[in-house]
Amino acid sequence: xxxxxxxxxxxxxxxxxxxxxxxxxxxxxxxxxxxxxxxxxxxxxxxxxxxxxxxxxxxxxxxxxxxxxxxxxxxxxxxxxxxxxxxxxxxxxxxxxxxxxxxxxxxxxxxxxxxxxxxxxxxxxxxxxxxxxxxxxxxxxxxxxxxxxxxxxxxxxxxxxxxxxxxxxxxxxxxxxxxxxxxxxxxxxxxxxxxxxxxxxxxxxxxxxxxxxxxxxxxxxxxxx
Amino acid sequence: xxxxxxxxxxxxxxxxxxxxxxxxxxxxxxxxxxxxxxxxxxxxxxxxxxxxxxxxxxxxxxxxxxxxxxxxxxxxxxxxxxxxxxxxxxxxxxxxxxxxxxxxxxxxxxxxxxxxxxxxxxxxxxxxxxxxxxxxxxxxxxxxxxxxxxxxxxxxxxxxxxxxxxxxxxxxxxxxxxxxxxxxxxxxxxxxxxxxxxxxxxxxxxxxxxxxxxxxxxxxxxxxxxxxxxxxxxxxxxxxxx
Numbered sequence: 001x002x003x004x005x006x007x008x009x010x011x012x013x014x015x016x017x018x019x020x021x022x023x024x025x026x027x028x029x030x031x032x033x034x035x036x037x038x039x040x041x042x043x044x045x046x047x048x049x050x051x052x053x054x055x056x057x058x059x060x061x062x063x064x065x066x067x068x069x070x071x072x073x074x075x076x077x078x079x080x081x082x083x084x085x086x087x088x089x090x091x092x093x094x095x096x097x098x099x100x101x102x103x104x105x106x107x108x109x110x111x112x113x114x115x116x117x118x119x120x121x122x123x124x125x126x127x128x129x130x131x132x133x134x135x136x137x138x139x140x141x142x143x144x145x146x147x148x149x150x151x152x153x154x155x156x157x158x159x160x161x162x163x164x165x166x167x168x169x170x171x172x173x174x175x176x177x178x179x180x181x182x183x184x185x186x187x188x189x190x191x192x193x194x195x196x197x198x199x200x201x202x203x204x205x206x207x208x209x210x211x212x213x214x215x216x217x218x219x220x221x222x223x224x225x
Numbered sequence: 226x227x228x229x230x231x232x233x234x235x236x237x238x239x240x241x242x243x244x245x246x247x248x249x250x251x252x253x254x255x256x257x258x259x260x261x262x263x264x265x266x267x268x269x270x271x272x273x274x275x276x277x278x279x280x281x282x283x284x285x286x287x288x289x290x291x292x293x294x295x296x297x298x299x300x301x302x303x304x305x306x307x308x309x310x311x312x313x314x315x316x317x318x319x320x321x322x323x324x325x326x327x328x329x330x331x332x333x334x335x336x337x338x339x340x341x342x343x344x345x346x347x348x349x350x351x352x353x354x355x356x357x358x359x360x361x362x363x364x365x366x367x368x369x370x371x372x373x374x375x376x377x378x379x380x381x382x383x384x385x386x387x388x389x390x391x392x393x394x395x396x397x398x399x400x401x402x403x404x405x406x407x408x409x410x411x412x413x414x415x416x417x418x419x420x421x422x423x424x425x426x427x428x429x430x431x432x433x434x435x436x437x438x439x440x441x442x443x444x445x446x447x448x449x450x451x452x453x454x455x456x457x458x459x460x461x462x463x464x465x466x467x
C-alpha cells in the first residue's frame with residue numbers, strides 16, 4: 001500500500017505544494033485523484049464528484065501532467081494538442097489550442113515536431129495538454145523536474161498565473177519551488193500526512209529554521225526506525 | 226473513440242507501417258498469383274482467386290501482428306497511457322478506437338487486390354466464369370479472419386511494453402488458432418476430439434465462409450472470437466486498477 005489514510009481538502013483558487021521524499025506516495029495520490037487508479041478504500045472527491053462513481057465526469061474537470069511528462073514524440077505540437085483537445089471533449093478545439101499555446105508561451109515552437117523540442121518546451125507542451133480543456137483543477141506531478149534554472153523560473157510563472165483562477169496541486173521536492181509558488185503545503189511521508197499548513201504557518205512552526213530543515217525533520221528516516 | 230481512431234490512422238500513415246504492410250501484402254500475393262511456375266493462376270487455368278485466399282492467411286499472421294504490435298505496448302512504454310486513461314474517455318472506447326483503426330488499415334490493404342479480381346474476371350472464358358459468390362464470400366472471410374488476428378494482436382500488445390515480444394506472442398497465438406487447431410483435425414487418431422478442436426480453429430470457419438455460403442454460425446463464431454480477445458485485452462488493460 002503506497003498511501004495510507006491521507007485526508008485533505010483543497011478549496012478552489014489555491015496553489016498547493018504536495019511534498020514528500022521519493023516514494024512517499026505523492027504520485028500515487030495524484031493517480032487516484034485523476035482516476036488512473038482507484039482508491040482501495042475511502043473516497044476521493046473532486047469538485048463535489050466522487051471518483052469511485054463519477055470518474056469520467058471528474059476527468060473533464062481535471063487537467064493532469066503525469067510524472068516524466070509522457071508525450072508522443074513523433075507528433076507535431078499542434079497535432080498533439082488538437083488530439084488532446086479531442087479526447088478531452090473540447091467543443092471548439094481550434095480556440096482551445098490557441099489559448100493554451102498562449103498561456104504556456106509555446107508560440108515560437110508550435111510548428112515543430114515534439115521530438116525536436118528542448119526539455120523546457122516539451123514540459124510546456126505537457127502543461128498545454130493538461131489545460132487545453134480549461135479545467136478547474138490542475139494536478140501537476142513534478143512539473144519542473146529536469147529543467148534548467150531559466151526554464152524553472154518561466155514554468156513557475158506560468159503555473160502561478162494559472163493559479164489565479166484554478167486550483168493547482170503540484171508535487172515537488174524542491175523547497176524553493178514551494179516558497180516561490182504555493183499558498184499551502186501538504187507534506188507526506190511513507191504514505192501519511194505529516195504536515196498540512198499554509199506556507200507561513202509552516203515557517204512559523206520553527207521560525208529559526210529553513211523550510212529545508214523542517215522538511216528534513218518531518219521526513220527523516222532516522223528516528224522513525 | 227473516433228479521436229483515438231483518427232490518431233491511430235495518422236500514426237500508421239506517419240510511421241510508414243501502413244505503406245510497408247500494403248506493399249508487402251501486394252508483392253507477396255502478386256508473386257504467388259502470377260509468377261510462381263506451375264502454381265499461378267495462368268498455369269492452373271482456373272478462373273478464381275483461390276491462390277491468393279490460400280496464401281493470404283499466412284501473410285496476414287505476420288502483417289496484422291506487425292500492425293497491432295505497438296498499439297498498447299507503445300503507449301505503455303511512453304507512459305502516454307496515463308494521459309489517455311485520465312481523459313474523459315472510457316477504457317473500452319480507447320481499445321475500440323485502436324482496434325477499429327487496425328481493422329480499417331487491413332481492409333484498405335485488401336482493396337487493391339480487387340484488381341486481381343477484375344483481371345481474372347476479364348480473362349475468364351466464358352467471360353462470367355469466375356465464381357462471384359465464392360469470391361465475395363472469401364473476401365468477407367478474409368476480413369473476418371484478419372479482424373480476428375487484430376484482436377489477438379491487441380491482446381498480445383496489452384501484455385507487454387516491448388513491441389518485439391508483443392509481435393512474437395501475437396504471431397504464435399494467430400498461428401495456433403489458424404494453423405495448429407486445423408492440423409489437429411487431420412490427425413486420424415484424435416478422431417472426434419480432433420474434429421471438435423478443428424471447429425474451434427479459425428480456418429474451419431474461414432473455409433466455410435469462403436464457399437460463398439453465409440452461415441450465421443460462422444459469423445457468430447468470428448464475432449465471438451473477436452469479442453473474447455477484446456474482452457481479454459480490456460481485462461489486462463484494467464489490471465492497473467487491481
